[in-house]
Every structure is written in C-alpha cells, then in structure tokens.
Amino acid sequence: MRLSVLSSGSSGNATYVECGGGGLLIDAGLSRRRLEKLLARVGRSLRDVGAVLLTHDHSDHTCGALALSRDRGVPIFAPPGVREGLKGPVSVAAVEAEEPFAIGGMAATFFGVPHDSPTYGVRISGDGRDLAMATDLGEAGSGVIRWMRGTEAAVLEANHDPEWLARGPYAAQLKRRISSPNGHLSNRQAAQAAVSLAPHGLKDLVLAHLSKTNNSPARACGTVHGALREAGYGGVRVRAAIANHPTPWIEVGAPAEPPEYTYRYARGDARGDAAGQLFGIE
Numbered sequence: 001m002r003l004s005v006l007s008s009g010s011s012g013n014a015t016y017v018e019c020g021g022g023g024l025l026i027d028a029g030l031s032r033r034r035l036e037k038l039l040a041r042v043g044r045s046l047r048d049v050g051a052v053l054l055t056h057d058h059s060d061h062t063c064g065a066l067a068l069s070r071d072r073g074v075p076i077f078a079p080p081g082v083r084e085g086l087k088g089p090v091s092v093a094a095v096e097a098e099e100p101f102a103i104g105g106m107a108a109t110f111f112g113v114p115h116d117s118p119t120y121g122v123r124i125s126g127d128g129r130d131l132a133m134a135t136d137l138g139e140a141g142s143g144v145i146r147w148m149r150g151t152e153a154a155v156l157e158a159n160h161d162p163e164w165l166a167r168g169p170y171a172a173q174l175k176r177r178i179s180s181p182n183g184h185l186s187n188r189q190a191a192q193a194a195v196s197l198a199p200h201g202l203k204d205l206v207l208a209h210l211s212k213t214n215n216s217p218a219r220a221c222g223t224v225h226g227a228l229r230e231a232g233y234g235g236v237r238v239r240a241a242i243a244n245h246p247t248p249w250i251e252v253g254a255p256a257e258p259p260e261y262t263y264r265y266a267r268g269d270a271r272g273d274a275a276g277q278l279f280g281i282e
C-alpha cells in the first residue's frame, strides 16, 4: 500500500492511496482538471481512481467530487452528516462510521473527529499494512489517537503555530474559531499526537492542512520532529504536504531509520556540548 498527498491546505485537499491494482482518493477538493494534473505528477490518472472517500462537506475537500461522480461514474463514499451537506446532485453511498467497508482491495473505516461540521478521519488497511488520515480537527483526543494507533503511515493536520496565529493578521473571531476544540490542530497538538503514535510502529508522518499565513513547512516539521526526537523516536520520517505539489510516494511500512543513526547530544554534558558546537548539532 502506498500514498501521495496530492495537495493540502485550505485551497484544496486530495490524497491518493493505492493497494494492488486499486486506487482511491481521500477528499477531492480541487477541480477535475487540477486533480488530473496532480495525479499525472505521480504517474497516475483519473482512470486509476476507483472511489472517493469524503471526510466532511467543506468545499476545500469536496468541490471536485461532483465532476468525478457525474463525468466518470466514480462512486463517492461518505459517512453520516457529510452527504447531507453536499451541494449539487452527487450520488453518494452512505457508510457507517466505525464500520470497515471494502474498497478496491482495501478496507476503510471512518472515525469521528471534532470540527465545525460533521467530520471524520479515515483508517485504511491493505496488504497487511495500515495508514490513517485526520485533518480538520480541533483536538486529537484519546478517541482519535485510538483509531490512528498502530498505523505505520499517518497524515495528520498541523495547521498553525499557536504564537504565529496569535500574533498574525486574522480577526480575533477567526483566531478563536481556528484554535477552538472544533477548529484546526496546531503544530504543538500534532507533536503531542505524534509522540502518542510513535511507540506503536509509526514510520512515516505527513503533516497536512498547513496554514499559509500562520505556519510554514519548516516550522511544522521542526516542532513535530523535535518532539519525536526528544521522546526517542527521531527515526520517524516527518514531512509536510503543501498545496499543489504532491508528496513523493510513501510506501506504507518502509523500515524507519535505525535509532543508532539519530545522534543526540544532551545539554550540560561537556563532551556532548563540545561535539555539538563542533558539528553544529543541537
């Protein structure tokens, strides 16, 4: 099983997952033309998309779904509360949350996450491997962690740096909405979640839905990887997904870097500090 986050952020979200011969999209929040172009960048086309799974009804996750369903007959799957919010005559297969359903050689399960519309993360199993994705969530509480735990690859929201959001240009009301328990996950919250998932076999973590205004890929990856390293899980590969540039293929379960390759120098240790200064390592 492998995946590429094709595009991520408030301008449009879509993630392509494939296993054996079958492929699917989690969210289709870009025009059909743009989806076609992004798929081509990873060597795939709309013909490879056997289904679309929708996490919630916000247009940055759904706006291309109607065209895929109408023009290409791609089946759309959505859990309760998502279909009802879709605009246009999209025919949607209703699926229950927390119940696995079979799809293109994989099994997918939606689980609820807190956001300002009925919203779900999704866990996918195939080839004996598991991945999970959760973006657009205000908190990653124990319920969310339970659903994501044991996956070897995870796509998790790291929307904003809390200080950048606080100091940034957004109106107070919007700042409150973003940082509320039904808003979007911060880098710090993503780091906490990553530390909870790491001991259970996590190898690849893609940070997603980054704000262009209140975050940067370096800031998000630095915060999350720093926390993982502190906790002794520096071997987890952390990268950020951005808008309109697909991530490289991520092979679910590719071995993590052995821990002995993660050098750490404890502060206050004279030899460590000297080595740290010498090599510019902290």
Ligand SMILES: [Zn+2]
Pocket (backbone or CB within 6 Å): 009, 010, 013, 058, 060, 061, 136, 209
């Ligand atoms: Zn969104």
Ligand SMILES: [Zn+2]
Pocket (backbone or CB within 6 Å): 056, 058, 115, 136
């Ligand atoms: Zn949303």
